[in-house]
Amino acid sequence: MDQSVDDDRIRGLDAAHRAALEFLGSLDDRPVWPRATLAEMLDAFGGPLPAEGMDPEEVIDEIVSRADPGLVAIPGGRFFGFVIGGTHPAALAADWLVSAWDQNSGSALLTPTTVALERIAGRWMLDILGLPDDASVGFVTGGQMANFTCLATARNAVLARVGWNLSEKGLHGSPQMRFVVGADRHGSIDRAARFLGIGRTGITAVESDAQGRMRPDALDSVLADGSGPTIVCLQAGEVHTGAFDDFAALIPIAHRHGAWVHVDGAFGLWAAASESLQPLTAGMSDADSWATDAHKTLNVPYDCGMAIVRDPADSIAAFRTGGDYLIYTSLDPWDVTPELSRRARGVPAWAAMRSLGRDGISNLIDRLHENAVAMAEGLTTIDGIRILNDVDYTQVMFCLDSDEATRRLGEAVLVEGTAAMTGAEWRGRAALRCSMSSWATTRDDIDRTVGAIRTLVSR
Missing domain, CATH: 1.20.1340 (dopa decarboxylase, N-terminal domain)
Known part of the structure; x- marks a missing residue:
């Protein structure tokens, strides 16, 4: 050279x-x-x-x-604005290496090292989350594309069950599909539906409780009032409250009505890795697909979403491509996602899990929850602040006495600069939301943030 x-x-x-x-x-x-x-x-x-x-x-x-x-x-300990993790040191270093290696990681035959690292990362994740060990794991850009990938697979599968070959016939003239979601689902679900040809009028929203959890009785009623190929989207971690749907109650209802069940677990899926938080995910493993985002709770650099499908044959049916110049093995990365050429984004996930180990991952999830509890406890010592959610996971949402005061405080926090948190609306009220997502957050970061907010409120 x-x-x-x-x-x-x-x-x-x-x-x-x-x-x-x-x-x-x-x-x-x-x-x-x-x-x-x-x-x-x-x-x-x-x-x-x-x-x-x-x-x-x-x-x-x-x-x-x-x-x-x-x-x-964002990589520091006081960014609470969105559900965005900091970058774990091993994952950051591995990400640099991925760029230097410059491997096109769509083909197992072409780039066996990076595909092997990704496949093992997927197996480790399935194991620690208690999901089926033979599920397919596709590495995509983030939670949005993980939801899209899983739901594209679901659409193909539920239409196939009623004899409609989507690959051959396309959507035009296909049986009417039912797309059932919670009233408090994340916007990426509606956006994925739009990408899949399902407009707003094709979405049925099921009533939720005060924390944003889908009501089982309401789901049963909605599914009983209709028929045809059906997809039900549940949620592990509501983005405002952190609440988890009752999977043990909801999934059997959906399956009884013949529906495919998808779980949007962008940051909440990882609760299954913690012994103390595992009850939040009880019954979740009975779903048909799951989406998560490793740059959130696992603290992997952008971009690293994971689209998980119970039966790899469903993924292959939806995504396997053609091309006489391409070389296939039994299961290639491009068989389970919409991409052909891509970087080896799963390698930093392998590095993060290998660095933390099973116990370290569990401790990380527990620490994020403990930080959320500490933040809520600190905020409640400030006159005029009210916590709006049950702090069961990593989210803290609070407000002042009036919407105007809450919004002013949100603006002042960003200008003051100690921490970042973003505004929200919950049940018609202005709110501020703290997301505990970073491995780097310490108790000192929480104390500094609470102290800054206390000073701003007093003004």
């Missing part, structure tokens, strides 16, 4: 390494929310593309010199 090419790589990687360590070292003191707008960052990086190129090291230095005001301290 040309020595100059090798030198370019070394200088570029060295510059990126230095910048990464500097950024990570700043997390404890830097404001959590960005300090620049999109317009300002467009100005910083914009202008016509220069005619002449630049040395890789200088490119990295230019990015770093301008990027800082628009960066969010």
Whole structure:
């Protein structure tokens, strides 16, 4: 290889390494929310593309010199704004290696090392979550695509059960499908349905309780009032309250009516890895598909969703492609997801699980819950704050006496900079929501956040 090419790589990687360590070292003191707008960052990086190129090291230095005001301290311990985990050290290091290896991980024959690492990561995950050990695990970009992938598989399967071959005939003229969801499902479910040709009028929402859990009696009533190919979507971890549907009651009802049951467990599926939180997921393993997102609770870098299907044959029927130049084994990554070419996004998941071990994963989940409880307890010591949810998992939702005051506090928290949390609405009221998702969050982070909120409320 040309020595100059090798030198370019070394200088570029060295510059990126230095910048990464500097950024990570700043997390404890830097404001959590960005300090620049999109317009300002467009100005910083914009202008016509220069005619002449630049040395890789200088490119990295230019990015770093301008990027800082628009960066969010997501990897730190006080980002509670969305359900977004920090990056576990082993997963971050493995992610760098994945980029350096540059393996196209759609084919088991082409890239056996990365496919093997992903397959083992999938097996470990099925084991610790108590899911069927022969289920297919497809690595996709995130929770949205995990839901889409599972629901595309479900659509294909329920139509096949009534004799409609979707691959041959398409959707036009197909039997009417019932798509049944909880009233408090995540928006990614509706979005996935739209991608699959199911509009708003084709979605049936089932009544939920005060915490957002689907009511079993309401599901039974909805399913009894109709027939045909049916998909029921349940939820492990409501994004505001953290509540879990009663799988042990709901899944038998859905199966009795012949429905495919899908569980959206973007962050909640991992509760099954904790002995103390496992009861939240009782009966969940009886579903037909599950979606989760490793960059949330497992703290793997973007992007790493997991689409899990009980019977791999259903995945293959939905996704196996053609192409005389492609080489197939018995089960390739491109057999279980919509992608062909992709990076080995499952390798950081393997690294995170191998670094933590079974006990470490359980302890991580327990610690996230303990942090949520501590945050709720701290907030209740502040005059005027009311906790709106049962803190059964990792979510804390609270408000002040009026919607206006709650919204003002939310704006002030982001400006003040100690922590980040985002606004929400729950049962017609303005609220603020804390999501405990990061391995890096400590009790000191919680105390600092509660102290900052106490000062803001007093003003």
